[in-house]
Structures are given as C-alpha cells and as structure tokens.
Amino acid sequence: MANANISSVPIGSEGPRARWKYLDNILGRSGPFTDPDWVPGETVIESLERAKLLVIGAGGLGCEILKNLALSGFKDIHVIDMDTIDVSNLNRQFLFRHADVGKYKAEVAAKFVEKRVKGVKITPYCGKIQDKDEEYYKQFAMIVCGLDSIEARRWINATLVGMVDENDEDSLKPLIDGGTEGFKGQARVILPTMTSCIECQLDMHAPRAAVPLCTLASIPRQPQHCIEWAHIIAWDEERKDITLDTDDPEHITWLFQKALKRAQEFNIEGVTYSMTQGVVKNIIPAIASTNAIVAASCCNEAFKIATSTNPFLGVPDTENYMMYTGDEGVYTYTFQHLRQPDCPVCGDDSRARPLQVNPNSTLQEFLDGLAERPEAQLKKPSIRSEEKSLYYQSPASLEEQTRPNLSKKLNELLENGEEVVISDPAFPTQFKYQLTFKE
Amino acid sequence: MKKIWSMKQKVAQEEAAHVGPKKKRVTAAQLRVQKDLAELSLGSTMKTHFPDPDDILNFKLTIDPDEGMYKGGRFEFDFKINQNFPHDPPKVKCTQKIYHPNIDLEGNVCLNILREDWKPVLNLNAAVVGLQFLFLEPNASDPLNKEAAEDLKANREGFKRNVRASLGGGTVRGQSFDRVLK
Numbered sequence: 001m002a003n004a005n006i007s008s009v010p011i012g013s014e015g016p017r018a019r020w021k022y023l024d025n026i027l028g029r030s031g032p033f034t035d036p037d038w039v040p041g042e043t044v045i046e047s048l049e050r051a052k053l054l055v056i057g058a059g060g061l062g063c064e065i066l067k068n069l070a071l072s073g074f075k076d077i078h079v080i081d082m083d084t085i086d087v088s089n090l091n092r093q094f095l096f097r098h099a100d101v102g103k104y105k106a107e108v109a110a111k112f113v114e115k116r117v118k119g120v121k122i123t124p125y126c127g128k129i130q131d132k133d134e135e136y137y138k139q140f141a142m143i144v145c146g147l148d149s150i151e152a153r154r155w156i157n158a159t160l161v162g163m164v165d166e167n168d169e170d171s172l173k174p175l176i177d178g179g180t181e182g183f184k185g186q187a188r189v190i191l192p193t194m195t196s197c198i199e200c201q202l203d204m205h206a207p208r209a210a211v212p213l214c215t216l217a218s219i220p221r222q223p224q225h226c227i228e229w230a231h232i233i234a235w236d237e238e239r240k241d242i243t244l245d246t247d248d249p250e251h252i253t254w255l256f257q258k259a260l261k262r263a264q265e266f267n268i269e270g271v272t273y274s275m276t277q278g279v280v281k282n283i284i285p286a287i288a289s290t291n292a293i294v295a296a297s298c299c300n301e302a303f304k305i306a307t308s309t310n311p312f313l314g315v316p317d318t319e320n321y322m323m324y325t326g327d328e329g330v331y332t333y334t335f336q337h338l339r340q341p342d343c344p345v346c347g348d349d350s351r352a353r354p355l356q357v358n359p360n361s362t363l364q365e366f367l368d369g370l371a372e373r374p375e376a377q378l379k380k381p382s383i384r385s386e387e388k389s390l391y392y393q394s395p396a397s398l399e400e401q402t403r404p405n406l407s408k409k410l411n412e413l414l415e416n417g418e419e420v421v422i423s424d425p426a427f428p429t430q431f432k433y434q435l436t437f438k439e
Numbered sequence: 440m441k442k443i444w445s446m447k448q449k450v451a452q453e454e455a456a457h458v459g460p461k462k463k464r465v466t467a468a469q470l471r472v473q474k475d476l477a478e479l480s481l482g483s484t485m486k487t488h489f490p491d492p493d494d495i496l497n498f499k500l501t502i503d504p505d506e507g508m509y510k511g512g513r514f515e516f517d518f519k520i521n522q523n524f525p526h527d528p529p530k531v532k533c534t535q536k537i538y539h540p541n542i543d544l545e546g547n548v549c550l551n552i553l554r555e556d557w558k559p560v561l562n563l564n565a566a567v568v569g570l571q572f573l574f575l576e577p578n579a580s581d582p583l584n585k586e587a588a589e590d591l592k593a594n595r596e597g598f599k600r601n602v603r604a605s606l607g608g609g610t611v612r613g614q615s616f617d618r619v620l621k
C-alpha cells in the first residue's frame with residue numbers, strides 16, 4: 001500500500017478545513033484504489049473545488065444532489081430548473097419552506113445551500129435546458145441529472161453526445177443520471193460516445209401509458225380519460241389561443257371542471273383536482289428516501305470522477321448502471337448496460353436499428369406499434385424511406401397526400417431490408433430502422 | 440478527468456474495426472428536410488404542394504398575404520433543395536411574373552437569408568417567413584426589379600396603384616404581368 005503522503009493539508013478538527021476533516025482523509029493520502037501516479041493533497045482538493053458542475057433539476061432528487069455536492073467539497077455548482085415550488089413539494093424537497101411556494105426552485109435551492117455551506121457558489125437558471133446551447137454546456141466538467149422527464153434526459157443526452165469532438169478533450173462531459181419512481185430508482189454514469197448512452201438505455205424506461213385519442217374522444221372509461229380529454233381535446237377547442245401552463249392554478253381548475261362535467265355525462269366517478277394535477281403534470285409518486293439513496297450514489301460518482309480517488313461507475317467495459325429496489329426489502333444490482341452500436345444517438349450513423357415486421361401489417365399498425373416500443377414512444381411520427389414519403393404529419397398538403405399510405409401494407413410500400421427514418425417534433429434525433437419482413 | 444480521455448482513445452480504435460454494410464439509406468439532406476418540415480409553421484396564409492410527394496426536396500409554396508399592398512394576391516414559389524442542404528440554401532424562385540422590387544421578372548428572389556446570410560442553423564421555416572415578409576415590406580433599397588424599386592422610392596401611392604394593376608394581370612411601364620388574384 002502506498003505510503004500516506006499528507007503533504008501540507010492541515011488535517012484536524014480546527015482551522016479552515018475543519019469541516020472537511022473526513023474528506024481530507026481521502027484527498028490527503030493515497031489509498032488502495034488510487035493510481036500509482038495520483039498525487040494527494042492540495043492539487044486534487046483544488047481540482048475538486050474548481051470543477052464546475054451542472055445539476056439539472058432542483059426537485060426531489062435535485063435538492064438532495066445539491067446538498068450532497070456542496071457537502072462533498074464542490075464549490076462551483078450551477079443548477080437549472082424551470083419549475084416553481086408547489087405546496088405538495090414541501091414534504092421531501094427540504095430546501096423549500098412554506099413561504100417559498102410560487103418561487104423558482106432553482107433560485108430558492110441555490111440560496112438555501114449557499115447559506116448553509118459557506119464558500120460554495122450556486123448559480124441558478126430558472127428555465128428550460130433547451131434554452132441553452134452547446135457553448136453553455138461546454139463550460140462544465142460534468143453534468144448531474146435529477147429529472148423526472150424522459151424527454152429532457154434524451155435531449156441533454158443527445159446534446160452531450162453531439163458535442164463530443166474527437167480532437168478536443170474538453171468536449172467530453174460525463175453525464176451522471178439519477179431517477180426514481182416510488183420505491184425504485186437508478187444511478188448511472190454515461191461517458192458520451194464511449195459508453196452506453198441514455199438513448200441506448202431507453203428500454204430501461206417503461207413506456208408512458210398513452211390512451212388512444214379516439215378512446216378519449218368517444219368512450220372514456222376512467223376518470224383519467226376524462227382529464228386527458230379535457231387536457232388534449234377540450235383545451236384546444238375552447239382555449240386554443242392560451243398556452244396551457246400546468247403550474248397555473250386557473251388552468252388546472254378549468255381542466256378539472258371540464259373533466260368533472262364529462263365524467264358526469266359518462267357516469268364516471270373519481271375526478272378530483274389533485275388527480276387532474278397529477279395526470280396533466282404526469283406526476284409520479286415520490287418517496288423521499290428513494291431520492292436520498294439515488295442522489296447519494298450519483299454524488300459519490302461525481303466525487304470520484306472529479307478526484308480520481310476511487311474507481312467510478314461508467315469506466316468502459318465495466319459496470320455503469322446501479323439499480324435500486326426498495327419495495328420489498330432492499331435490493332441493489334449494478335451491471336454493465338452495453339452500448340447499442342445502432343443507437344440513434346451515439347451509434348454508428350451508417351447503421352439503422354434492425355426491426356422485424358410483419359409484411360402484411362399496415363403502415364398505420366406499424367406506427368401504432370412503434371408508439372408502444374419503449375425506445376421510440378413517439379407522439380407525432382413522420383416516416384420515410386430513401387424512395388418514399390411514407391407518412392408525414394405536416395405540412396398539411398403532404399399529410400393529405402401521404403395519408404392513403406397508412407392503410408397500405410408494408411410490403412406494398414417497402415422492399416425487404418429497407419431503411420426507414422422516423423422523426424418526431426418532440427425529439428432532437430431521428431430514429432432509423434432497417435425493416436426486415438417476417439416469414 | 441484526464442484518465443477518461445485516454446480510455447476514449449482506446450475505445451475509438453476498437454470501433455474502427457467493424458462498420459456495417461450500407462444499404463439503401465435515407466440521405467442526410469432528406470433527414471434534415473424531414474426535420475425541417477416537422478417544424479414548418481405555415482399559418483393560414485401559406486400552403487405547400489408536393490408535385491411528387493415522395494420527393495420532399497422539391498415542392499411549391501403559395502403565399503396569400505393577409506395584409507399589406509399585396510393582399511388579395513396568391514403567390515407561388517418553387518423550392519429546390521439539393522443534397523448539400525443545409526450547407527447550401529434552398530433554391531427558391533417565384534413561378535409567376537410579378538411586379539415586386541425584390542423579385543425579378545424571371546422569378547428570382549432577393550432575400551438575404553436565401554443567399555449571403557444563409558447558415559446551416561437556419562431552417563426552411565426561416566426561409567418561408569422571410570418570403571412572407573417580402574410581401575408585407577417590399578424593400579426598395581435591395582432591388583431586383585429596378586423599375587419597381589424606383590417607383591416605390593419615388594411615390595408610395597403610385598407604387599401601390601401599380602401593384603393593384605399588376606395583380607389583376609395589367610401592364611405597368613409597358614410590362615405585362617401575370618394575373619395572380621385569388
């Protein structure tokens with residue numbers, strides 16, 4: 001074992017680094033996991049303090065992540081969140097108080113942590129990650145995500161993969177992603193273009209339960225259907241000029257009243273205001289301790305990557321994904337999620353994802369099936385092959401011209417083995433499939 | 440962090456080894472146009488027409504200005520996009536002979552973002568918005584039809600009368616124009 005090299009770092013319970021006593025035990029001497037050429041002491045402490053980190057999300061996970069990073073010795077942290085504080089957040093988003101309701105999460109969280117951990121600087125941005133460009137993301141050493149949206153994760157993932165420049169070391173930004181759903185959660189580390197990315201791992205997310213529009217429009221069966229109808233159809237019919245803001249109580253109340261009336265017409269019981277809010281905002285029940293466990297794992301990885309004190313998740317050809325299940329006892333499993341060579345984001349561009357299809361199914365059936373595939377989950381897909389415009393959602397004239405294709409069979413439209421590209425305005429990337437016909 | 444980059448070099452070498460066979464693939468220009476079409480916002484004043492719906496690189500756009508002196512007309516443009524798109528801008532021509540300071544009698548259009556100021560980050564929507572703007576604010580300082588530009592500079596009311604006459608298929612300064620009224 002390497003000899004302890006304590007150098008000039010003052011270790012002890014007094015002095016300016018008293019708060020970091022235990023951290024300094026790791027940073028101030030070599031350990032069994034440090035590389036032979038790793039130098040403990042001031043340099044590594046400095047690199048930890050100088051590392052500029054971006055935290056995406058200041059909600060349940062984000063509060064934990066910000067607190068942990070600040071208490072791990074990071075000093076330059078940025079945080080993005082577009083949401084404002086709702087009274088229902090207060091049970092687990094512990095950086096917020098009742099008086100903060102209505103204020104921006106990123107701002108309040110930043111102030112709170114700055115106040116409690118002296119010397120840390122937290123820069124909030126209250127807005128969408130999509131507001132920022134590559135130049136912005138380039139300034140960070142790494143990015144830690146505590147999001148509840150798959151779409152946002154895919155966006156930042158595609159952005160970070162797209163940023164990698166083979167000739168520029170600084171263009172590669174490790175992405176540490178935490179996610180929770182009830183008693184389940186995961187922490188994963190992605191080294192864009194080197195290891196499996198969020199797009200490669202999309203099959204790990206369960207598809208969102210989407211009800212066909214025709215069901216909502218004609219035969220609602222559940223209170224949620226009435227809410228979705230109000231959300232998707234009634235709003236556009238009656239309030240098309242107003243952009244729906246799911247944080248605006250007046251908007252939620254309007255949807256609630258509409259849904260309630262419709263539920264009465266169809267003799268459906270159970271529509272409430274909070275259910276309306278839950279359906280419209282796609283709220284997943286959150287357990288505070290799951291957030292704490294997943295955030296802790298994410299921040300451990302961030303610390304290890306920044307300091308090289310210990311091996312971290314995500315080293316190519318090693319484990320990169322930690323899943324946690326707490327609904328029956330405690331179970332964690334850490335494994336290597338393999339990179340998909342045909343990933344539409346990080347995969348080799350020249351290859352499309354192979355997909356076996358029934359040549360006798362119609363294009364409409366094929367598209368419906370895609371909406372259910374975990375890796376696609378498309379809402380408004382447009383699709384073409386090299387030769388044919390198979391179906392376009394817009395512009396209107398092209399939609400009309402390509403609509404007849406929907407009822408045609410795949411073998412009337414395509415040859416066996418042809419590539420199709422599917423785009424959807426909700427996603428920055430396009431999906432490519434190579435369709436082979438099943439016998 | 441240095442360590443990650445040295446690992447990257449190793450991964451890259453291993454990957455160069457297997458590259459799949461290339462089949463009939465959707466081209467990069469098609470990919471990009473498909474994306475742009477999804478983002479196209481035409482409103483109520485513009486419409487597209489695809490003579491061959493399978494070919495999304497060639498289409499027509501009609502503009503029915505709902506205000507300004509060209510209100511009442513219906514103008515048609517031809518969009519031709521090559522395989523270098525979005526490196527190259529779309530080629531846009533007016534298919535009618537119209538009286539406009541920024542559009543010549545052959546239908547060439549003078550619009551900065553279709554030529555000098557085109558950048559790959561711009562999309563088809565920027566182009567159609569630019570075209571629509573030409574009918575709201577014809578620009579005399581950047582003329583393609585010098586006569587029309589002079590008329591606009593000299594006498595706005597007179598220019599307006601000329602526009603009305605031309606839209607109906609009339610003659611201005613001895614030049615006859617296509618009837619483009621809706």
Ligand SMILES: [Zn+2]
Nearest residue numbers: 197200343346
């Ligand atoms: Zn990938």
